[in-house]
Amino acid sequence: MNRLGSRARSASSPSTSSSCGRPPTRGPPRRARGGPRGGAAAGGAAGLAPAALGGDGGGSIRIPSACCGLFGLKPQRGRVPIAPNEHLWWALGVAGPLTRGVLDSAVVYDVIRGATRTDRFRAPDPDLSFEAAARGPVRPMRIGYSTKSPIPLVKLDPQHVRAVRDTAILLAELGHTVTEIDPEYPDSTHAFFPQFFAGVRAELAEVDHPELLERRTRQTVALGAWARGPVVEWAIRRGEAVRRKADKIFTECDLLLTPTIAIRPPRLGVLDGANTARAQLASVPMVAYTAIWNVTGHPAASVPAGVGDDGLPLAVQLVGPTNGETTILPIAAQLEQARPHPRPALRSTR
Numbered sequence: 001m002n003r004l005g006s007r008a009r010s011a012s013s014p015s016t017s018s019s020c021g022r023p024p025t026r027g028p029p030r031r032a033r034g035g036p037r038g039g040a041a042a043g044g045a046a047g048l049a050p051a052a053l054g055g056d057g058g059g060s061i062r063i064p065s066a067c068c069g070l071f072g073l074k075p076q077r078g079r080v081p082i083a084p085n086e087h088l089w090w091a092l093g094v095a096g097p098l099t100r101g102v103l104d105s106a107v108v109y110d111v112i113r114g115a116t117r118t119d120r121f122r123a124p125d126p127d128l129s130f131e132a133a134a135r136g137p138v139r140p141m142r143i144g145y146s147t148k149s150p151i152p153l154v155k156l157d158p159q160h161v162r163a164v165r166d167t168a169i170l171l172a173e174l175g176h177t178v179t180e181i182d183p184e185y186p187d188s189t190h191a192f193f194p195q196f197f198a199g200v201r202a203e204l205a206e207v208d209h210p211e212l213l214e215r216r217t218r219q220t221v222a223l224g225a226w227a228r229g230p231v232v233e234w235a236i237r238r239g240e241a242v243r244r245k246a247d248k249i250f251t252e253c254d255l256l257l258t259p260t261i262a263i264r265p266p267r268l269g270v271l272d273g274a275n276t277a278r279a280q281l282a283s284v285p286m287v288a289y290t291a292i293w294n295v296t297g298h299p300a301a302s303v304p305a306g307v308g309d310d311g312l313p314l315a316v317q318l319v320g321p322t323n324g325e326t327t328i329l330p331i332a333a334q335l336e337q338a339r340p341h342p343r344p345a346l347r348s349t350r
Contacts, residue, residue: 050099051108057093057199058192059261059290062302062317065098066260069304069313069341071332072098073105074290076323077297078121079113086120089199091236092192092294102333106134109325121297126326133326134333141331143171144181144253149262150188151288160259163305163314167257167335174334181252186245188295194235197224219276243296243322250321255331260302260317262288264310289317299325303332304341313341 054061056074065072073096080095082088088095097108109130115122126133145168147161172178200217201224204210213221249256262285274282293300300319308314320328 050104051097052099053095053097053112055088055093055095056294057089058196058294059287061096061098062260062290062300063286065302066315067265067313068098069307069315070098070100071102071105071301071303071336072096073109073301073325073328073332074293074299075109075113075325076123076299078115078119078123079299079325080109081112081114081116081119083116083118086118089202090195090232091121091239091297092195092199094294102329102336103131103134106130106329123323126323128326130325130329133329136330136333138174138330138334141176141254141327142252143168143176143178143255143257143331144183144249145178145257146181146183147259148182148185149288150183150185150292151284154262154285154288156259156262157264159264159308159314160262163308163316164257164259167303167305167316170335170338171257171331174338176331178257179253181249181256183249183256184245185292186242188239188242188292191235191239191242191295192291194227194231195239197227198232200224201227216274216276216279223276239295239297242292243298246292246296246298247322250324254321254327255324256319258289258317258319260289260315261286264308265312293319298322299328301328301332303335304339306339306341 054064054072056062059074061072061074064070075094075096077091077094082093082095087093095112097105097112099105099108107130113130145164147156147164149156168178168180197220200220204213204221207213266282290300298319298321300317302315302317305314305316318328318332
């Protein structure tokens with residue numbers, strides 16, 4: 001199975017757990033590292049590389065970053081070229097780095113951002129470089145925070161509530177105007193799922209040996225047989241309507257502060273043998289706060305927020321207005337400086 005085949009297998013779930021017995025990406029104490037970029041995130045957290053590139057079609061940069069204590073910024077739609085492809089999962093997918101620090105991410109983005117003639121979606125050039133934004137200075141901002149889930153009935157872990165509230169207090173101490181708000185999240189379901197299923201189906205055409213795909217991936221492809229041309233184009237238009245509604249949130253604040261994920265990193269094995277329906281249901285708490293911003297295209301970043309009672313990383317999400325990466329970066333860098341993320345000492349395997 002080629003690289004794209006592996007991506008199609010893993011990207012259908014925010015996990016690196018396999019449905020056919022392949023070893024998952026591990027993290028102590030036997031907790032998943034998020035996905036589908038869990039391996040890249042674990043390697044970055046271990047210091048094996050300064051940056052790891054990944055795609056984000058529903059949270060795949062932010063979720064593993066949250067689980068591994070990394071900084072992961074999902075850029076504005078069209079910020080990074082997807083050449084030679086016209087798009088990544090139509091309007092949902094973007095590409096970017098997972099890094100241990102904000103400045104590292106900004107530098108990588110300054111290298112890879114832009115557009116090519118093949119890109120269906122293009123973002124305008126920012127007013128200043130991402131590196132300059134990350135280095136500051138930081139102006140006082142209006143920051144709205146909320147623990148309300150865009151997906152109803154999702155139960156939020158109390159540690160994540162505390163992480164958001166502690167971050168809000170810290171931001172106020174740093175001179176920002178911080179207010180709890182009640183975002184009127186628009187329903188993004190009808191726009192998300194046609195593009196999700198169509199994205200998985202499109203990648204099937206790039207797989208050298210589709211017979212090697214996991215059972216769960218084959219089920220996803222079969223379930224998405226309806227996600228074709230006219231339906232997908234309708235979903236993209238629907239996503240633009242969702243974006244316009246979500247833009248209203250940023251009339252009352254410059255940035256939105258939320259949890260990144262709703263639950264603690266799950267234990268390994270929770271998806272072993274799961275079919276597509278069960279895996280999708282289990283993924284809801286992981287994508288509840290992230291997927292809507294893939295539909296709308298807004299930039300959003302997972303920012304380390306300390307360590308939980310279980311010894312695993314905590315994270316919060318900063319969401320910016322359209323084309324607002326340079327609004328997110330200085331605040332993320334300020335939080336990083338005010339609250340350095342503790343990291344375990346690296347051990348030699350020799």
